[in-house]
Amino acid sequence: MTGVAERLQGKRICIVAGSGGVGKTTASAALALGLAASGKRVAVVTIDPARRLADSLGLEELGNEPRQVERALLESHGVQLHEGGELWAMMLDPKATFDDLVTSLAPDDTTREDVLDNRIYAQLSSAIAGSQEFTAVAKLYDLDRDGGFDAIVLDTPPSRNALDFLDAPDRISDFFDSKALKLFAVPTSIATKIMSRGTSVVFAILKRLTGVDLLDDVSVLFRSLGGLIDGFRERAAAVKALLGDPATTFLIVTSPEREPVAEAIFFRGKLREARMPFGGLIVNRAAILDEGEHDDPKAVRTQLGERLGGPLAAKVAAGFADLQRLAARDAESIARLKAELDEPEPIVVPRLDGDVQDIEGLLALYRHLSAS
Amino acid sequence: MGAPAAGHLGWGAIASLLSRRLVVVMGKGGVGKTTVSAALGLVAARAGKRTIVAEVARRGDVASAFDRDDAEPFAETEIAPGLFHISIDPQDALDEYLRDQLPSGPVAQILIRSRVFGLIAAATPGMRELLTVGKLWELALLDRRTPGADAYDLVVVDAPATGHGVALLSAPRTFAAAAGAGPVARQGTIIDATLSDPKQTAVVAVAKAEELAVTETGALREALRASMNLALERVVANALDADRFSAREAKLLEPHAEHPAVARALRGHQSALRQRTQLTRLRKLTGQAPARLSLHPGGPDLERLADELESQLDVRA
Numbered sequence: 001m002t003g004v005a006e007r008l009q010g011k012r013i014c015i016v017a018g019s020g021g022v023g024k025t026t027a028s029a030a031l032a033l034g035l036a037a038s039g040k041r042v043a044v045v046t047i048d049p050a051r052r053l054a055d056s057l058g059l060e061e062l063g064n065e066p067r068q069v070e071r072a073l074l075e076s077h078g079v080q081l082h083e084g085g086e087l088w089a090m091m092l093d094p095k096a097t098f099d100d101l102v103t104s105l106a107p108d109d110t111t112r113e114d115v116l117d118n119r120i121y122a123q124l125s126s127a128i129a130g131s132q133e134f135t136a137v138a139k140l141y142d143l144d145r146d147g148g149f150d151a152i153v154l155d156t157p158p159s160r161n162a163l164d165f166l167d168a169p170d171r172i173s174d175f176f177d178s179k180a181l182k183l184f185a186v187p188t189s190i191a192t193k194i195m196s197r198g199t200s201v202v203f204a205i206l207k208r209l210t211g212v213d214l215l216d217d218v219s220v221l222f223r224s225l226g227g228l229i230d231g232f233r234e235r236a237a238a239v240k241a242l243l244g245d246p247a248t249t250f251l252i253v254t255s256p257e258r259e260p261v262a263e264a265i266f267f268r269g270k271l272r273e274a275r276m277p278f279g280g281l282i283v284n285r286a287a288i289l290d291e292g293e294h295d296d297p298k299a300v301r302t303q304l305g306e307r308l309g310g311p312l313a314a315k316v317a318a319g320f321a322d323l324q325r326l327a328a329r330d331a332e333s334i335a336r337l338k339a340e341l342d343e344p345e346p347i348v349v350p351r352l353d354g355d356v357q358d359i360e361g362l363l364a365l366y367r368h369l370s371a372s
Numbered sequence: 373m374g375a376p377a378a379g380h381l382g383w384g385a386i387a388s389l390l391s392r393r394l395v396v397v398m399g400k401g402g403v404g405k406t407t408v409s410a411a412l413g414l415v416a417a418r419a420g421k422r423t424i425v426a427e428v429a430r431r432g433d434v435a436s437a438f439d440r441d442d443a444e445p446f447a448e449t450e451i452a453p454g455l456f457h458i459s460i461d462p463q464d465a466l467d468e469y470l471r472d473q474l475p476s477g478p479v480a481q482i483l484i485r486s487r488v489f490g491l492i493a494a495a496t497p498g499m500r501e502l503l504t505v506g507k508l509w510e511l512a513l514l515d516r517r518t519p520g521a522d523a524y525d526l527v528v529v530d531a532p533a534t535g536h537g538v539a540l541l542s543a544p545r546t547f548a549a550a551a552g553a554g555p556v557a558r559q560g561t562i563i564d565a566t567l568s569d570p571k572q573t574a575v576v577a578v579a580k581a582e583e584l585a586v587t588e589t590g591a592l593r594e595a596l597r598a599s600m601n602l603a604l605e606r607v608v609a610n611a612l613d614a615d616r617f618s619a620r621e622a623k624l625l626e627p628h629a630e631h632p633a634v635a636r637a638l639r640g641h642q643s644a645l646r647q648r649t650q651l652t653r654l655r656k657l658t659g660q661a662p663a664r665l666s667l668h669p670g671g672p673d674l675e676r677l678a679d680e681l682e683s684q685l686d687v688r689a
């Protein structure tokens with residue numbers, strides 16, 4: 001079977017997707033660690049406030065720029081980096097990334113300040129649906145262009161709607177192409193004069209309803225953003241191209257539970273529709289039976305009865321029966337995933353004993369990711 | 373003897389929970405909020421309450437937990453006797469609100485269709501959350517504003533993951549404070565009065581017995597207290613592995629570890645010990661004993677989970 005490293009051969013960008021709570025952040029970190037060990041200069045970008053991950057990597061905290069994990073620290077935990085191997089980690093700050101983007105695209109200082117100081121701007125990142133996702137890919141684009149990394153692993157936002165992620169560049173383009181923005185951006189056009197009456201009615205009603213007078217803020221913001229339209233549009237196009245680049249791939253992570261499985265299937269469908277590359281499926285925390293664990297629990301109870309006494313043997317057998325039921329359910333989930341995702345060989349990671357929370361744990365997880 | 377049976381006392385605890393207008397189920401992603409919300413809804417429906425489970429910005433997971441994938445997610449749909457479901461869409465909520473607030477139909481229509489309005493409404497700080505929470509509040513009204521809609525006895529909210537969940541609950545308060553005047557600010561104050569009234573609203577936190585989920589539950593308790601002055605009414609520890617063996621039994625098992633079933637039993641015991649540690653942390657961080665729901669090896673069985681919730685929520689110790 002094919003391990004994760006083989007699947008990522010020739011890939012520079014690996015986007016790890018899946019629903020919340022399935023171990024995406026840990027899988028991303030393990031993957032990055034493994035790639036670094038094999039001699040690559042790797043950055044892992046996470047969105048979760050992964051406090052413990054930062055701790056375990058010996059970083060005070062993760063910031064919006066990548067920080068390098070000390071080679072000595074990795075070595076002290078038994079990780080030997082091949083020549084050239086480096087591990088970098090960062091935590092995405094959507095607001096800071098958006099600010100950086102505005103700063104780099106603003107034609108002059110006044111425009112930049114008008115945008116950054118605007119009352120509405122602070123809310124803009126949540127207002128344009130999918131902008132957290134957009135900042136994630138925008139950051140990815142910057143790192144890919146300027147970071148000199150051999151590989152970047154992106155742990156995606158805990159968004160339930162995978163679509164937001166894939167659509168993010170289009171949504172941003174749409175927003176900057178929207179009539180609303182143009183209306184304010186080009187205040188002298190005749191069209192504006194005609195439409196502005198309708199617009200001020202809208203503002204008047206909004207003000208009446210909400211008690212918030214947004215007209216000035218919105219018009220100033222939109223007018224300033226007007227200067228950024230071309231830059232944003234170009235950037236959105238570049239980011240979109242990056243998502244579809246042959247060197248980019250998506251890994252889907254799921255647990256064998258019902259909802260994450262449904263989410264994984266849904267996301268695979270969206271990837272297909274958007275013609276985005278699918279690099280493979282990781283089924284995390286599956287109950288897997290080893291050889292010799294298929295015996296009938298009743299027989300086990302009889303076997304152990306003499307040695308352990310009836311009541312204790314019964315308890316052991318009950319636990320064994322539960323394990324088999326769990327494994328059967330997980331096998332069913334895996335079969336369903338194989339069929340629906342058109343993925344004959346998913347990488348299956350067994351339920352590990354205890355939480356993965358240190359470098360040794362990440363290394364153990366990486367071994368499972370590679371060994372499948 | 374004169375002392376009432378424990379079950380009696382307990383039924384008081386569960387009845388008290390179900391006597392609210394809104395029960396908001398919160399917790400970290402992946403801990404099983406949807407399953408617990410559905411099971412809680414079932415408990416309420418069994419108690420004869422006309423109940424609706426409202427999901428926030430999802431795609432009908434509650435319905436599919438009841439094997440009702442056919443249900444229209446964004447409409448109020450009966451998925452079991454006396455138990456309804458809806459998925460809340462902020463856009464729908466905005467349309468509804470405008471229709472409700474602007475009596476003249478055509479004006480509302482124009483506004484609803486206006487992209488500018490949608491954009492500006494979306495850009496208004498806290499508006500999205502306010503609209504969502506406003507719909508939850510509307511569902512909980514005894515005298516519904518939706519024309520022809522019947523009242524519910526209880527609304528169970530399957531809230532988004534911790535941080536977003538708190539932002540959602542505190543949106544009316546934040547908005548009212550920011551806006552100062554106007555109908556929406558007034559409405560925000562009214563909605564907040566319901567949400568921050570412990571007689572009308574209860575928050576149930578769901579956690580797994582894992583370090584991160586427990587830590588986040590502690591943070592949730594603090595955030596709720598700070599932003600809403602609300603306490604966690606109950607804490608539910610979900611998907612617990614069976615804790616089968618005493619220390620003495622584990623000792624007896626050790627010499628037989630070569631047997632695969634015994635080896636698994638010993639590993640299971642270790643995992644149960646870790647789980648106990650996390651449950652202790654959970655109790656300390658939340659100041660209460662969590663209700664315990666077991667992991668169902670064949671996948672969650674809602675009827676059984678509802679049974680477990682009934683008996684577990686009874687015990688307050």
